[in-house]
Amino acid sequence: MKTAPIPYIAEAGFSVTRHGKPSGPPESWIQLASNESSFAASPAAMEAVRRAIGEIHRYPEPSSSDLRNAIAARYDLPAEQIICGNGSEAVIETIYRCYARPGDEVVFSRYSFIQFRIFAERVGATAVLVDERDYTPDIDALLAAVTAKTKIVLLANPNNPTGTWLPRSEVRRLRDNLRPDIVLVLDAAYAEYAESEDFTAGHELVAGTENVIVTRTFSKAFGLAGLRVGWAHGPLSMIRVLGRMKQIGNVNRLAQTAAIAALGDLAFVNDVVRTTSASRRRCAEALEELGFPSLPSQGNFLCTRFPDAAAVHAFLLGQGIVVRPIEDYGLGDFLRITIGSDGEMDRLIAALKQYRDEKG
Numbered sequence: 001m002k003t004a005p006i007p008y009i010a011e012a013g014f015s016v017t018r019h020g021k022p023s024g025p026p027e028s029w030i031q032l033a034s035n036e037s038s039f040a041a042s043p044a045a046m047e048a049v050r051r052a053i054g055e056i057h058r059y060p061e062p063s064s065s066d067l068r069n070a071i072a073a074r075y076d077l078p079a080e081q082i083i084c085g086n087g088s089e090a091v092i093e094t095i096y097r098c099y100a101r102p103g104d105e106v107v108f109s110r111y112s113f114i115q116f117r118i119f120a121e122r123v124g125a126t127a128v129l130v131d132e133r134d135y136t137p138d139i140d141a142l143l144a145a146v147t148a149k150t151k152i153v154l155l156a157n158p159n160n161p162t163g164t165w166l167p168r169s170e171v172r173r174l175r176d177n178l179r180p181d182i183v184l185v186l187d188a189a190y191a192e193y194a195e196s197e198d199f200t201a202g203h204e205l206v207a208g209t210e211n212v213i214v215t216r217t218f219s220k221a222f223g224l225a226g227l228r229v230g231w232a233h234g235p236l237s238m239i240r241v242l243g244r245m246k247q248i249g250n251v252n253r254l255a256q257t258a259a260i261a262a263l264g265d266l267a268f269v270n271d272v273v274r275t276t277s278a279s280r281r282r283c284a285e286a287l288e289e290l291g292f293p294s295l296p297s298q299g300n301f302l303c304t305r306f307p308d309a310a311a312v313h314a315f316l317l318g319q320g321i322v323v324r325p326i327e328d329y330g331l332g333d334f335l336r337i338t339i340g341s342d343g344e345m346d347r348l349i350a351a352l353k354q355y356r357d358e359k360g
């Protein structure tokens, strides 16, 4: 199915008040709307930023070469096949700008990251939204939606806003059955959180291709959303094309510094992932008991079904708790709830219990 233009394109973006103003003083608000990490950044990253502050009158390293080397060493990838950007969002948009033109088609699942649609609009391409199966991308349907006009296919795994994921075999099947002249973007923004044994971020699927690119971010488990650092690993031919389209010094000096330091403190990230997944399990069970079931999630968030999601959203705002209504994704019966600290989740669960007891 083809989509109509998104009328609110100019408003796209994240902010605590974008979806309504929470009650109470700002310091008491709980921000569970944007899938940021609720567990801060590594102390090593924060210290590195403090140390680098005296150098902010200097431009950043233009192609993030130290950061690319650090990523290459950490993930065992060739540094020349990595490109960094101002968030993975910027990297994905650059892919659109390089490979899609007006009249072209870009194919992805119906409940994909909303920016996939917005980027298509920006380059004048047609977004083709493909029906899912059980709120999970359907590889056969994605492949069936490909036409002679298709230039890019995207798969976010785990997916936002549903949290669902596909096993390695399905991702491989998509790659193996896609025409090699179509760019396949494997968006692995939430890969750190994926615990399933058969999960892959997809780096091994890049080798031997000229069209498969994996995008990653420091915004989630690494806790650097406010600095905007993302990266992609792809074939040299694609990385060269993307490099011609990116701005010089497109990742700022403090962001590069922080990301390098964050990569040096993997114990911190592992701890964030463990804490997030324990909290996600506990929260999903508590909400289920209250009568609010969630989709199975491998992200740092839950996609939870409510009999009246709009009313629950308004009620939570009244308690100073900001979650994400996702009717713009076509999921008006759900709210997307970012996993927070134990204290934050306790407050959320208590508020939802109160809602259920008063209104349910």
Ligand SMILES: Cc1ncc(COP(=O)(O)O)c(C=O)c1O
Pocket (backbone or CB within 6 Å): 034, 035, 086, 087, 088, 089, 090, 113, 156, 159, 160, 187, 189, 216, 217, 218, 219, 225, 228, 229, 230
């Ligand atoms: C699926 C997905 N991809 C990409 C991004 C962009 O992340 P960033 O630009 O912060 O790296 C997000 C952000 O929420 C996301 O959910």
